[in-house]
Amino acid sequence: MKLRFLGGVGTVTGSRYLLSDDRHRVLVDCGMYQGVKTLRRRNWAPFQVDPRTIDAVVLTHAHIDHTGYLPALVKQGFRGTIHCTRATHELCKVLLPDAGFLQEEDARYAHRKKFSRHENPEPLFTEKDAYEALKYFESRHYHESFEPVPGFSVTFTPAGHILGSACVHVTHTGHRRTVVFSGDLGRQDDLIMRPPEPIDHADVLVCESTYGDRRHADTDxxxxxxxxxxxxxxxxxxxxxxxxxxxxxxxxxxxxxxxxxxxxxxxxxxxxxxxxxxxxxxxxxxxxxxxxxxxxxxxxxxxxxxxxxxxxxxxxxxxxxxxxxxxxxxxxxxxxxxxxxxxxxxxxxxxxxxxxxxxxxxxxxxxxxxxxxxxxxxxxxxxxxxxxxxxxxxSAHGDYEEILTWLEKGSLKPERVYVTHGEMVAADVMRKHIRERLGWHAEVPELFEEVDI
Known part of the structure; x- marks a missing residue:
């Protein structure tokens, strides 16, 4: 099993991770890039892997930086199943068509006001494209084991970030190797969400680092x-x-x-x-x-x-x-x-x-x-x-201390930790925290880097 980092590296947006063996490809998250113009341009670049060769998608949660590229993926030929929790499915029914509608509106407004450098501004995808993508969704319960493709067993556990958010546990049934994707992690004492559920096993962990270099303000x-x-x-x-x-x-x-x-x-x-x-x-x-x-x-x-x-x-x-x-x-x-x-x-x-x-x-x-x-x-x-x-x-993101607390609550001893979904400094500081506090081998991957699991 190999893991390739197609997004969410050096930035907090555009999360996309590709798991593959010699027969199948599974994409974990399919986010749209947001923020500075250089990042937004990546949405228009050819997808790094032919969407027609991806067999399934598994989502951590519904936010657009984790799901927003799905309509474009389907538009380019993806025909597999998109797996997520039940609440994530419900939310995507709202978020994806709305994102398409807003892009169409923005394109029309830019054309009408003549403030785009393009003569005829076009949306990345339309509301119709989003509804087409929703036809490929299939929802699952937390802690329910399922196979998105033969040889890959997946389980969702609560991540505490937003309604329906999950850590994604993927085990290759042939090699008995498990990689866990944290997704976006919630707070230990959030006002409305319960804390993320501790995890007990991962050979490889992909961990977010949005607040990897700072603590939340201690204000009421x-x-x-x-x-x-x-x-x-x-x-x-x-x-x-x-x-x-x-x-x-x-x-x-x-x-x-x-x-x-x-x-x-x-x-x-x-x-x-x-x-x-x-x-x-x-x-x-x-x-x-x-x-x-x-x-x-x-x-x-x-x-x-x-x-x-x-x-x-x-x-x-x-x-x-x-x-x-x-x-x-x-x-x-x-x-x-x-x-x-x-x-x-x-x-x-x-x-x-x-x-x-x-x-x-x-x-x-x-x-x-x-x-x-x-x-x-x-x-x-x-x-x-x-x-x-x-x-x-x-903030709905745990800071570095809360993430470390979450990691310590389980019985984890991963061989490697890949720190993603953070600005460059935040990711590197989170890497140091993991090494110094937990003694685990942690590194920040490069965009498009592929590693063996």
Whole structure:
């Protein structure tokens, strides 16, 4: 069995790992590149392996940087089965068509406004392409062993990152060698998700390192949000929270409504302006047994949030000036309806923009939390006068200490650890932490490198 790193190396995006023997090829994750332009261009490069020769895909979770290239893969000839957990399947039914729709909209907008260097901008894939890809999905339960192809046995265990997220355990039944992919790992004490389940065996481990070089800020997110919302409302401003549609939007809704119910912040209208996040919230509430929130707490979110579904309602909301809390995708301000809110709210110092977690280099979110005086949206530069906050303590990724704690809780003694899904410095620092703390052989692979398992 061989492992080739087709993405997710030296960056936190574009996760793609190819497992193969002399008969079959299995792709673990099929993510789209996001962030800086040099990374986004990789989405348009020919796939490193002919998609027609890939027999199956196995997904760790639903986020676009792990699933977003699937419609393009199918468009190029992939005809195998795509395996994932049941909640990941439900979420992909929302995320993938939405991603295709947004790309089509962005292409049309770029053509209409003439800010693309291409005469006729084209999307990487369409909403129709996404629905076609969904025909190849097959969902599985956690801890259920299955064979995506003969000779490869796969099991999912909870990773605690978002609803449906999993560590992927792959055993080659002929050689009895096991490689485990951590996927994105959650926190040890997350507000809404349970911690990742410890793992007991892996000959080879592929481990993420998003926060490999840092710890999360030791701040109380409830107090921070209380101060931000109260002060913003006091000066007549709007609080805008760019949020990932899956996981972060639900956490923010829960916190805001909890603070209002406790009388710690003024009662304000709360809007969720993202069709994708709305549907993800409905899925989150249906699967309440897979996370910390009870059905009653889910109902608190549902009953007290104004769900902004139509384009007309979104346009109307963008034009309103009264104090409110608006949660809108995307989490790094890379696309979606949040961009229209930013154009309206950024120039006014009474407003606040609250980011909640990691901002990939090159994204608008990264620029704003690092003090940019203006950001480019839809071909124009907009001044950043609003108050910018980043509640890093709300991140859904475990920091390096939490990842090490997770590794120590199992009975692991891997022969090798490949550190991926982190910026170059973060991945290398995580490698050092693993070597020094656990005594394991750890290394950071090169993009497109192939190793023997």
């Amino acid at each position: 997110p409830e107090k921070a949000l209380t101060d931000i919302i109260s002060q913003t409302a006091g000066r007549g401003g709007v609080v805008l929270m760019p949020a990932f549609a899956v996981g972060r939007a639900q956490m923010l809704l829960y916190l805001v409504h909890k603070l209002m119910a406790e009388g710690r912040i003024p009662k304000l209208p709360v809007y969720l302006n993202s069709p994708m996040a709305i549907r993800a919230t409905e899925i989150f509430c249906r699967h309440h047994k897979e996370h910390r929130l009870s059905q009653t707490q889910c109902e608190l979110i549902d009953e007290n949030t104004v769900f902004v579904r139509s384009v007309e309602e979104s346009i109307e909301l963008t034009g309103r000036k009264f104090p409110a809390v608006i949660i809108s995708a995307s989490g790094m301000a890379s696309g979606g309806r949040v961009l229209h809110h930013l154009k309206t709210l950024l120039p006014n110092p009474r407003n606040s923009i609250v980011f909640a977690g990691f901002q990939a280099p090159g994204t608008r979110g990264d620029a704003m939390v690092n003090g940019a005086e203006s950001v480019k949206i839809h071909g124009e530069y907009w001044p950043v006068k609003a108050q910018i906050h980043n509640l890093d303590s709300l």
